[in-house]
Amino acid sequence: MGNVYIIGTLDVAQxxxxxxxxxxxxxxxxxxxxxxxEGYPLEHxxxxxxxxVESFFDWDKKVFDLPHDRGIYIPEDVPRDELSKVENIPxxxxxxxxxxxxxxxxxxxxxxxxPAAWTPREDYPDLTFDGALRIVPLADSHDIKIADHDDNxxxxxxxxxxxxxxxxxxxxxxxxSEHIIRYLEVTTGSGKQVLVPMPFAAVQGTGFLGGxxxxxxxxxxxxxxxxxxxxxxxxxPTIATPGQITRREEDRIMGYFGGGYMYATPERSQPxx
Numbered sequence: 001m002g003n004v005y006i007i008g009t010l011d012v013a014q015x016x017x018x019x020x021x022x023x024x025x026x027x028x029x030x031x032x033x034x035x036x037x038e039g040y041p042l043e044h045x046x047x048x049x050x051x052x053v054e055s056f057f058d059w060d061k062k063v064f065d066l067p068h069d070r071g072i073y074i075p076e077d078v079p080r081d082e083l084s085k086v087e088n089i090p091x092x093x094x095x096x097x098x099x100x101x102x103x104x105x106x107x108x109x110x111x112x113x114x115p116a117a118w119t120p121r122e123d124y125p126d127l128t129f130d131g132a133l134r135i136v137p138l139a140d141s142h143d144i145k146i147a148d149h150d151d152n153x154x155x156x157x158x159x160x161x162x163x164x165x166x167x168x169x170x171x172x173x174x175x176x177s178e179h180i181i182r183y184l185e186v187t188t189g190s191g192k193q194v195l196v197p198m199p200f201a202a203v204q205g206t207g208f209l210g211g212x213x214x215x216x217x218x219x220x221x222x223x224x225x226x227x228x229x230x231x232x233x234x235x236x237p238t239i240a241t242p243g244q245i246t247r248r249e250e251d252r253i254m255g256y257f258g259g260g261y262m263y264a265t266p267e268r269s270q271p272x273x
Contacts, residue, residue, distance in 0.1 A: 037062040038045045038075055068131045070124075089113070094182070099273055108263040109256050110235060116259020121247040128177050133244050135182050140243060144179055152205060158186050158196070158223040159263055160230035165189070167233060169223060172247070183245075183253075184223065187232065194236035195245065200227045200257045227260035 003010050020089075039061070063072040091108035091113055104113040112118050126134040136143060147154045153169045160166045170193065171185035183195040202224040237252040239245050245253075262268050 001092050002202075014121040034180070038095050043266075068127060069250055076169055082236060084229050089194070107144065107235075109232065111261045112252075112255055113154045114259060116255045118248075118255035121251050123246045123248045125244050126250075127245050132176065134177050135173055135175055135250075135269050137185070137243060141176050142176050144176065146270045151203075151205075153184060153223060156221055156223050158184075158201075158225055158233075160224045160228050161223055161260070162231075164230035166225065166228075166230035167194075186223075188233045190234055192234050192238075194233055194238060195253055196223075196225055196236075197257055225257075232260065 006015060007200055009175070061074050064075075066073050089102070090111050091102040091104045093100040094103050098183050100257065104111060109116050110112060128134050132142075135142075138146075153172060158169060160164045167186040167188040169184050170187040172181055173183035173185060173195065175182045181198045183197055184201055186196050186230055187193050203221060204224050205221050217249045237249065
């Protein structure tokens with residue numbers, strides 16, 4: 001058998017291991033530097049303080065070209081939302097420690113606590129490939145309509161988790177790219193119009209649900225939204241411009257309804273065991 005040593009006692013197996021180790025360390029350093037370029041700074045868990053950016057892990061800023069002639073986007077240059085800082089959240093830690101859970105001290109749905117958290121996304125609406133508004137009321141869409149064999153939800157009553165009437169469906173918002181219903185526009189008892197995400201709305205074809213009888217006597221279909229109580233619909237975040245919804249507004253609405261599964265009633269925020 002021939003001699004497999006390269007230099008001294010350095011053989012092929014040792015050389016392969018050394019080369020792999022150097023490659024692996026380089027890969028870890030490269031990925032960490034790339035993550036910093038894409039807007040992931042080093043942030044202290046409890047104080048929210050951003051570590052200094054002048055370090056080995058900083059490369060040139062990454063620049064993204066936005067579609068529809070909207071310029072460029074540089075993640076590192078986006079100012080941090082003041083409401084997202086830990087010290088400004090109305091909550092306290094259940095005990096002193098880095099991993100202690102935060103307990104809300106105000107209205108967790110409005111303050112964006114836990115499952116109600118939302119991201120300060122760009123306050124700009126989603127667009128289709130050709131630059132049109134992606135999510136619009138049904139009447140403003142390009143010939144999208146409710147299927148003939150399906151019931152139109154407009155006019156149906158909406159009930160909350162407390163089995164009380166929250167409002168009535170006044171319009172349907174559709175996705176022009178995927179041709180699905182995204183939101184139900186609900187007019188509450190006070191006259192306020194709010195958007196209910198379709199995944200949180202269950203269309204019931206009978207007048208009975210879980211043993212309760214709705215406030216209508218004709219036993220027609222209804223919309224059941226178990227995420228919120230009826231009185232909480234008036235506080236759902238609203239849209240600024242009629243007929244269009246921005247990405248930030250979508251995230252806030254989704255967070256409000258998602259947080260309802262933990263904060264809508266006192267019982268939901270308690271341990272199961």
